[in-house]
Amino acid sequence: MEQDLLPQTVSGHQNDAVDDDDAPTLSLQALQALKEFLTEQSHSLNDTAAETPPASAPALISEDWRMSQFWYDHHTAQTLAQEVLTLCKSDSTRVACVACPSLYAYLKNIDSNVSVQLLEYDTRFEQYGSDFTFYDYNQPEDLPLELKNGFDIVVADPPYLSQECLEKVAKTVSFLARSEKPYLLLLTGEVQKERAAELMGLHPCGFRPCHSSKLGNEFRLFTSYDPEARIGGWDN
Template sequence: MASDSESDYEIELSEETRKILQQVMAEKEAETERFAALKRQAESDFDKAKQADMSLFTENWQLSQFWYDDETSRALGQEALDNTDDSSVIVCISSPSAFVKLMSMDPPKNAKIYVFEFDTRFDIYGEQFVHYDFNHPDSFRLLNELKGKVDYIIADPPFLSDECLTKTLETVDLLRKPETGKVLFCTGAKMTDLLLSRQYTLTSFDPKHRGGLSNDFRSYSNYASIKFPARQ
């Protein structure tokens, strides 16, 4: 039979657990309401919705979400703008923080910009959001409309595995314009050999993440970048 002190401890622990659960549920409810409000705003005034930033989106580690820091996001967004014009099509694959930053940088109004992402929270961007699962590289909305028509792609496969990268490459090859479509991959340094074998070049730009990562990250391009030259 438990002593009085042990019983008190168990009751106290149960109460503490209850408080933690209540806090988690309250935070989740608040986040849901923020997104509902943002979605309503997007429906009424999309220009205001573009002011959304990544602070609204908590990282989900189960989805391998690790957002870029602001400097990296801005550099990627600027690189996309520097290599496109007002009639270009830009796609950010599994790189929502680059997309969100790009949308805040006043891109050309006639440019078509999409985010391919598994996380449906990003559907606040309406038609610019394409639900994407790397496991099905040739199955997504707008495949027929965008096939072979994308001018610039930023891709960041969610997992550091040959399978994930290979399937993302399949999507990239479906989307990019033959010969002229430019692609910038951001992924772990351990994926270098596979990307080099696919004719990508290791650049001098190393993406950084908001919370830091234990894995070294690199970037790879299929074009000669002025701001991200080849690593010597």
């Protein structure tokens, strides 16, 4: 609040008429407070400018925090999308995005021909047509049979950091992934490291995903394969 930064420390006469020579001046304390405030404002503006995605970034539907939606920042989404596209070995490669719609948008923005299926609870994403499948993690295998074991790459971002949620999402990933050596990527909190290994055989990577909303929990990327130098490799 700016009012608190300028306390009643103005020197000068208290009458209505003030001579030019007696123009009010700020005390050293008030000047210091004002300087700190302006510095913070400048940093805030610079941070906002730095976080603003370029014009080439896809337009995203607004987050709905009631559904635990927190989109990746531009760098994270772009890096993940590039990694997934690197894993696409042919035009027939199929990708499943489980509860990570911002990644879907970036993938399609970079390569509109990539085959991506978005599994998501939020029906606003029905606008993606046949690329959208309604998904409730509480019903992990209540999905169309044509999706079963049909994907070479599965990326999942469980909406909650609970053991129950990860266990159910792991069942969904198993349902979707092809039976032989699929590429699995999981984005979740650091606290799920041991469970990710036990349930899905995944390892943490050096790359640290970030969100536009600056979440307090530390997030990690876990994979079933060693991405080597591309995203920092396995970080054991």
